[in-house]
Amino acid sequence: MGRQPCCEKVGLKRGPWTIEEDSKLVDFILNNGIQCWRLVPKLAGLMRCGKSCRLRWINYLRPDLKRGAFTEAEEDMIIELHSRLGNRWSKIAAHLPGRTDNEIKNHWNTRIKKKLKLLGLDPITHKPIEHESDQEIHHNMEFQEPEDCQILQQKTEEALISGSNQAKNECFVKNMEMGSSLMIQNLEPMESFSVDSWMDSPFLWDGFSNFGESFL
Template structure:
C-alpha cells in the first residue's frame, strides 16, 4: 500500500551542506536532471533526505538564482504582491525570476516588515497601524475581530493604498482606519481584472531608480503576467524555464540560463559527462570545470 518512505531517517545527515555534498548534488542533477527526490540522495551518493536535497537545490544551487539583497524595485514588487497574496511566498517568488520563496520570506521578515512598521504600516494588513484605543473600538464593533492576524494574513486583500518603502520616517500621512476584509473568490476575480491593474501600475511607476524601475515597469505592465497568472494561471515563470525533468532539458536549460555565470564553463557534447564529473568547487557558491 502507498509508496515507500522518502528516507529511512536513520543515518540521514542534517545541518549545513558541505561543498562536497553540493558538488555531488549538482553533478547528479546536471547529468540526470531532477528525477525522483526520494531516490536522488542514494543515486547521488548523499546521506541526505530527498526533501533536504530538493530544498538545497531550489533555494541555493539552482543556476538561475540571483544572489544578494533584493533591489528597491524588487522589494516594492514584493510588498505589492504581498498585499494581494498574503504570505504565499511561492506565488510571490514566481513573479520575481531568480528569487526563491525562502529568500523573499527571509527578506520580508528581516527587512520589509521592519520598514513598514517604522512607517506606521501594519505589515500583515498593509493598513496604517491603529493605536490601542482605536484598536479596541474596532475589535468591539467587529464580530469577527477575534480572528488573529495570522488568519487574516492567509487571505488576499485589496490594498487601500499604494505602499512605498522609504528609508526615512517622513510621509506617514495616510491614516485610513480601514479594516481589510477577506475577499471571496468572486471578489478576487473581479478585483483581479480591475483595481489590481491600477494598484500595480501606480506602485511600480512610483519607484524611480533607473534601470531597476524600467525592469519593474516591464514586469508590472505585463498584464498577462500579473493578472492572469497571478489569479488564474499558476505556472511559475522560473520553474517553467528551468525544467530539469529530463537530462536533455536540464543541459539545454543550463546553457540557456547562463550556466557560465554559475561557474560551469563551456562543455562539449563529447566531454561534458567527463568534465562534469570533475567539477571543482572553489567556494560555497562557485563551481568550475577543470
Template sequence: MGRQPCCDKIGLKKGPWTAEEDKKLINFILTNGQCCWRAVPKLAGLLRCGKSCRLRWTNYLRPDLKRGLLSEYEEKMVIDLHSQLGNRWSKIASHLPGRTDNEIKNHWNTHIKKKLKKMGIDPQTHKSISQSSDNTHLSDKDKKQSSQTPSPPKEHKKEAAGSETEIIETNISDLIMDGFCTEEVPLVEPHEILVPCASSSSTTSTSYSSSSSYSYSSFSSNSESAANLLQDLMNEFPEFEWPNICEENGIVEEGLLEDDFGSSWDFVVNNYEGGNANNIGNDPFVGLELDNSQSWVYGL
C-alpha cells in the first residue's frame, strides 16, 4: 500500500506566507496551543498543509525565536557542535536556544562554510584542507571557488604541522577575531503578532513595544509585576549578574549588566502600570540592549 500524502494538495496554497496567513496561524496557536498539525490549517482557516504550518511556526513565527545573525559565541558553538555531530542541524539547534535548525543550516551553508574554506579548513571534516587526501567530495562549483580562493596565510600553513585539535582551535579563534557581523534584524512587527489574550490561564506573557528596533520575545512567566518578571529572567539567564531592583510601582531602573562572555548589556526595568515616558508599552516590562543594536523587551 502506497503512502498517503500528508495532505490533500489540491487547492492548497504554496509559496511565501502573507501577513494575513501569519496572523491567522499565530492567533490559532497562541489560543489553542500546538496540537495535531494536520488539523491546524482547517481549524485556523488556512489553505495550507499542516506541514507548511508547522514549518512556518517553528522556523519563523514562534515568539521565542531570536532574530538576526548568529552572535560570535553562537557561531563558535555551531562550528564546535558540527565537528562533533555533523549535519545534525536539529541537534545543533537544540544547543542554541531561540535558533532553528533551518536557520543554522542556512547560516552554515552561506557564511560559516565559506569562512572555513577560506581559512583552509574542510567544513565537513574540520581538518586542514592540505591534510585531506582528496577533495573529491567538493562539487564543481566548490572546486571552482576553492581554486579562486587565495592560499591560506603562512600562519595556517605553519599550524598544519601541529595537532589537529590545535589547528581547529586556532583557526576558530582566528575566525572569531576576523569579526562576524552581529547586526540585529527584527523581522516581525509587534502589531502583527499581538493577539487577544486567551481566556484560559495562559502562562505565556506577551511581549511588545512600539519601537521597531526591538525584538519581541515572549517569556514564559506567571509574573504579575516587573519585579517578578525580572526574577523569572534572572532564573532563565543566570549568566548575567542581575542587580537588585526596587519593587515599588512607578520605578524605572536602568543600568549595565555583563554576561559570561564579557558583553555589556544596557537594561531597563519599568514597574509603571499604565504607560511610561518612553511609550514602550502600557504594562511593566524588562528591556535588554546589547551595544545599541540588539534589544529584547520582556513585557507582561
C-alpha cells in the first residue's frame, strides 16, 4: 500500500501563493501555533493542501528565516557537515539556524561544489582529486623497442624494393632517430661514462654500418 495522501486534491488551488494567502497562514500559525498540517488549510480558510502550507511556512514565511547570501563561516560548516552526512540536507539544515534544507542544497549545487573542484577536491569524497601517477605516465610513454624496430625494418625493406629516393630518405632519417634513441638507452651511467669507451662501443659502429648498408 502506498502512503496516504495528506488531503483530497480535488478543488484545491495550485500555483504561486498570493499575499492574501500568506497573510492568512501567518496569522493562523502565530495565533494558534503549528498543529496538524492536514487540519491547517481548513482552519486557516485556505484552499491549499497541508503539505503546501507546511512548505510555504518552512521555506518562506517563518519569522526566524535567515535572508541574504551565505557567509564564509556557513559555507565552511556546510562543507564539514557534508563530509560526514552526505546529501542529508535536512540534517545539515538543523545545524544552520534560519537556513532551509532546500536553500542549502541549491547553494551546494550552484556554488560550493564548483568551489571544491577549483581547490582540487572531490565534492563527493572531499579528498584530493586523483590524477594519473607519474609512474603510469612514464609506462604509457615508454619506448617499445622490439615493436618499433620491427616496423622500421619492414618500412626500410619496402623502400629498398620500391627504389624511391624519397622513401629511402625518410627511412634514413627514421634509422638515425632510432639509432640515437637506442644508443642513449644503452649508455652507461654518467659517473662511469668516458669518450673512449663510447667510441669503442661495437654497438655504435655496427649501428652506423647497418645504416650504410641499407642505402647502398
